[in-house]
Amino acid sequence: MTRRADPAGRLDETLRDLLHGGVAAGAVGFFVNLLHLGLPLFTIQVYSRVLSSGSVETLTALAILALTLLAFQTLLDVMRQRIFVILANRTVARLGKPVFEAAIESSLTKGPQAASGAMQDVSELRAFLAGGALALPLDLAFAPVFLLALFLLHPVYGFVGLGGALALGVAAIATELLLRGPSKEGTQATARVNGETAEAIRHAELITAMGMLPALARRWRLAQNRAIEMSERGAKLARLLSTLTRTLRVVLQIAVIGSAAYLVIEDKVSASTIFAATVLTGRLLLPFEQTASGWKQWLEARAVLDRLKGVTRDGVAARSATPVEIESGRLVAERLSYFAPGGGSRPVLQNINFSLESGMMMGVIGPSGAGKSSLSRLIVGIAQPSAGGLYLDGQSTFAHERESFGRAVGYLPQEPTLLTGTVRDNIARFGDHDMAAVVRAARAAGVHELIGSLPQGYATPLGSGGHPLSGGQRQRIALARALIGTPRLIVLDEPNSNLDAEGEAALVAAIETARAAGATVVVVAQRMSILNRADRLLRLQDGAMVQFGPRDEVMQALTPQRPQPPRRRREIAS
Numbered sequence: 001m002t003r004r005a006d007p008a009g010r011l012d013e014t015l016r017d018l019l020h021g022g023v024a025a026g027a028v029g030f031f032v033n034l035l036h037l038g039l040p041l042f043t044i045q046v047y048s049r050v051l052s053s054g055s056v057e058t059l060t061a062l063a064i065l066a067l068t069l070l071a072f073q074t075l076l077d078v079m080r081q082r083i084f085v086i087l088a089n090r091t092v093a094r095l096g097k098p099v100f101e102a103a104i105e106s107s108l109t110k111g112p113q114a115a116s117g118a119m120q121d122v123s124e125l126r127a128f129l130a131g132g133a134l135a136l137p138l139d140l141a142f143a144p145v146f147l148l149a150l151f152l153l154h155p156v157y158g159f160v161g162l163g164g165a166l167a168l169g170v171a172a173i174a175t176e177l178l179l180r181g182p183s184k185e186g187t188q189a190t191a192r193v194n195g196e197t198a199e200a201i202r203h204a205e206l207i208t209a210m211g212m213l214p215a216l217a218r219r220w221r222l223a224q225n226r227a228i229e230m231s232e233r234g235a236k237l238a239r240l241l242s243t244l245t246r247t248l249r250v251v252l253q254i255a256v257i258g259s260a261a262y263l264v265i266e267d268k269v270s271a272s273t274i275f276a277a278t279v280l281t282g283r284l285l286l287p288f289e290q291t292a293s294g295w296k297q298w299l300e301a302r303a304v305l306d307r308l309k310g311v312t313r314d315g316v317a318a319r320s321a322t323p324v325e326i327e328s329g330r331l332v333a334e335r336l337s338y339f340a341p342g343g344g345s346r347p348v349l350q351n352i353n354f355s356l357e358s359g360m361m362m363g364v365i366g367p368s369g370a371g372k373s374s375l376s377r378l379i380v381g382i383a384q385p386s387a388g389g390l391y392l393d394g395q396s397t398f399a400h401e402r403e404s405f406g407r408a409v410g411y412l413p414q415e416p417t418l419l420t421g422t423v424r425d426n427i428a429r430f431g432d433h434d435m436a437a438v439v440r441a442a443r444a445a446g447v448h449e450l451i452g453s454l455p456q457g458y459a460t461p462l463g464s465g466g467h468p469l470s471g472g473q474r475q476r477i478a479l480a481r482a483l484i485g486t487p488r489l490i491v492l493d494e495p496n497s498n499l500d501a502e503g504e505a506a507l508v509a510a511i512e513t514a515r516a517a518g519a520t521v522v523v524v525a526q527r528m529s530i531l532n533r534a535d536r537l538l539r540l541q542d543g544a545m546v547q548f549g550p551r552d553e554v555m556q557a558l559t560p561q562r563p564q565p566p567r568r569r570r571e572i573a574s
């Protein structure tokens with residue numbers, strides 16, 4: 001049995017791990033930077049010892065030393081990159097599953113948009129870690145060492161380097177600040193266009209049938225133009241700033257070489273320092289040049305982390321992580337009230353009370369919008385009660401650990417969606433039910449023969465939403481999915497909405513078989529035909545429980561009383 005990870009705890013653990021890894025990479029990075037001093041030292045030594053003495057032996061020894069240092073530096077650099085990649089992969093391995101689970105949970109309350117980017121965020125975090133942006137702070141922290149080396153060569157070199165570093169740092173920060181707004185707007189506009197495109201493709205049939213294509217294409221083109229305009233505004237500014245930064249870089253090179261030449265002419269330094277100063281200034285300025293892109297990456301990583309914290313912290317608010325097996329189908333609603341998130345102050349359900357023993361069947365009836373589907377969603381623990389509670393075998397249906405709850409519960413939603421996979425996968429809920437259990441569930445749902453008539457039987461692959469099955473076929477396969485195992489509770493939300501007479505007969509038989517095996521069954525229905533055998537009926541109106549009781553009593557109250565025929569005049573006279 002797989003235990004569900006606590007996503008928020010896992011995120012904290014991963015961040016601690018990242019910090020330790022970052023320190024290790026930092027230690028390696030320190031030596032990488034230190035070894036960068038090798039090349040300037042080599043050039044100075046060549047000028048001062050080799051050129052003056054003309055000694056080939058000294059040159060050879062210096063070259064061997066320099067190459068050895070370079071080999072070390074390369075090795076350490078590769079090691080540092082490797083640490084980054086290991087950190088990146090470990091992060092994805094640790095966060096992938098809990099974030100996926102938390103994203104699903106979070107979308108229950110905040111809608112699909114809120115968490116749809118969570119997995120993308122994990123990938124972005126991986127790209128950030130593997131991309132080496134982690135090295136930037138350390139490289140910046142090492143800059144004073146290069147600066148000090150420049151000052152030691154000559155203070156003028158030091159001031160040129162310092163001025164250059166400051167100028168490039170300011171240019172980088174200005175670039176980031178100026179680009180932040182336009183690039184955010186561009187990204188949002190592009191995301192909107194992509195969202196509209198995906199939605200149009202999903203509803204291609206509807207759009208074609210009702211001739212909505214030209215109007216939607218017009219709307220799409222306007223959004224597309226706006227997205228291009230926004231992105232181009234940002235890109236234009238980015239190109240301009242990048243050209244200016246490149247120019248500044250060349251100006252600084254000229255400044256270094258010019259000041260070096262001047263110092264040599266004035267006999268203030270030896271010519272050996274020219275190349276060393278150029279190399280040291282290059283190393284000093286590199287991290288400042290990278291600050292623009294690096295800082296942006298850090299800010300984005302920060303935003304990604306904040307989003308992941310949001311998803312993982314509110315995703316699994318009040319659920320338990322301890323599996324508890326459900327033995328009986330006793331279902332109790334106690335003073336249950338529910339306000340939909342963002343649904344205003346009007347309760348969707350108010351003060352609902354009922355109690356069902358194992359094997360009982362309850363029909364939920366009421367007009368459209370009465371709260372029937374909301375009650376189903378509360379019973380199976382999708383939504384959290386705002387007050388009171390729902391208890392299956394004495395355990396809160398919302399707080400219950402999901403895997404052990406799912407083993408004991410079958411649910412057929414109003415829109416019986418099937419997922420991409422084979423018919424067998426769908427009936428088995430993508431879990432480890434064996435083929436015999438899948439066939440038993442299909443037989444119980446009266447869908448075994450129907451599956452046999454599909455091109456590849458149980459192995460028939462289905463597309464997103466159950467494509468290409470008909471509505472009735474989907475509903476019956478979804479019923480088999482609800483029946484698999486030995487559910488203690490089965491909740492069916494309008495299970496006969498797409499069924500023909502044969503399908504409905506199979507449904508009634510399936511319900512009876514499940515009840516005989518001890519399952520409690522709750523059925524939301526508009527058509528009363530499948531509620532003939534219900535023990536109890538719950539009548540809802542505007543979220544309130546109008547009546548709950550034995551089926552016949554509720555039906556009697558529903559049947560309009562026939563008006564008494566007027567008594568005949570003679571009877572009255574007598």
Ligand SMILES: Nc1ncnc2c1ncn2[C@@H]1O[C@H](COP(=O)(O)OP(=O)(O)OP(=O)(O)O)[C@@H](O)[C@H]1O
Pocket residue numbers: 340341342343348366367368369370371372373374375
């Ligand atoms: N997430 C939500 N946000 C806002 N309002 C909601 C939400 N969920 C349900 N409601 C509101 O609660 C009321 C009951 O909805 P529900 O879907 O439970 O009704 P129903 O009885 O199943 O209707 P139908 O028979 O048409 O399916 C509706 O007015 C609906 O708008």
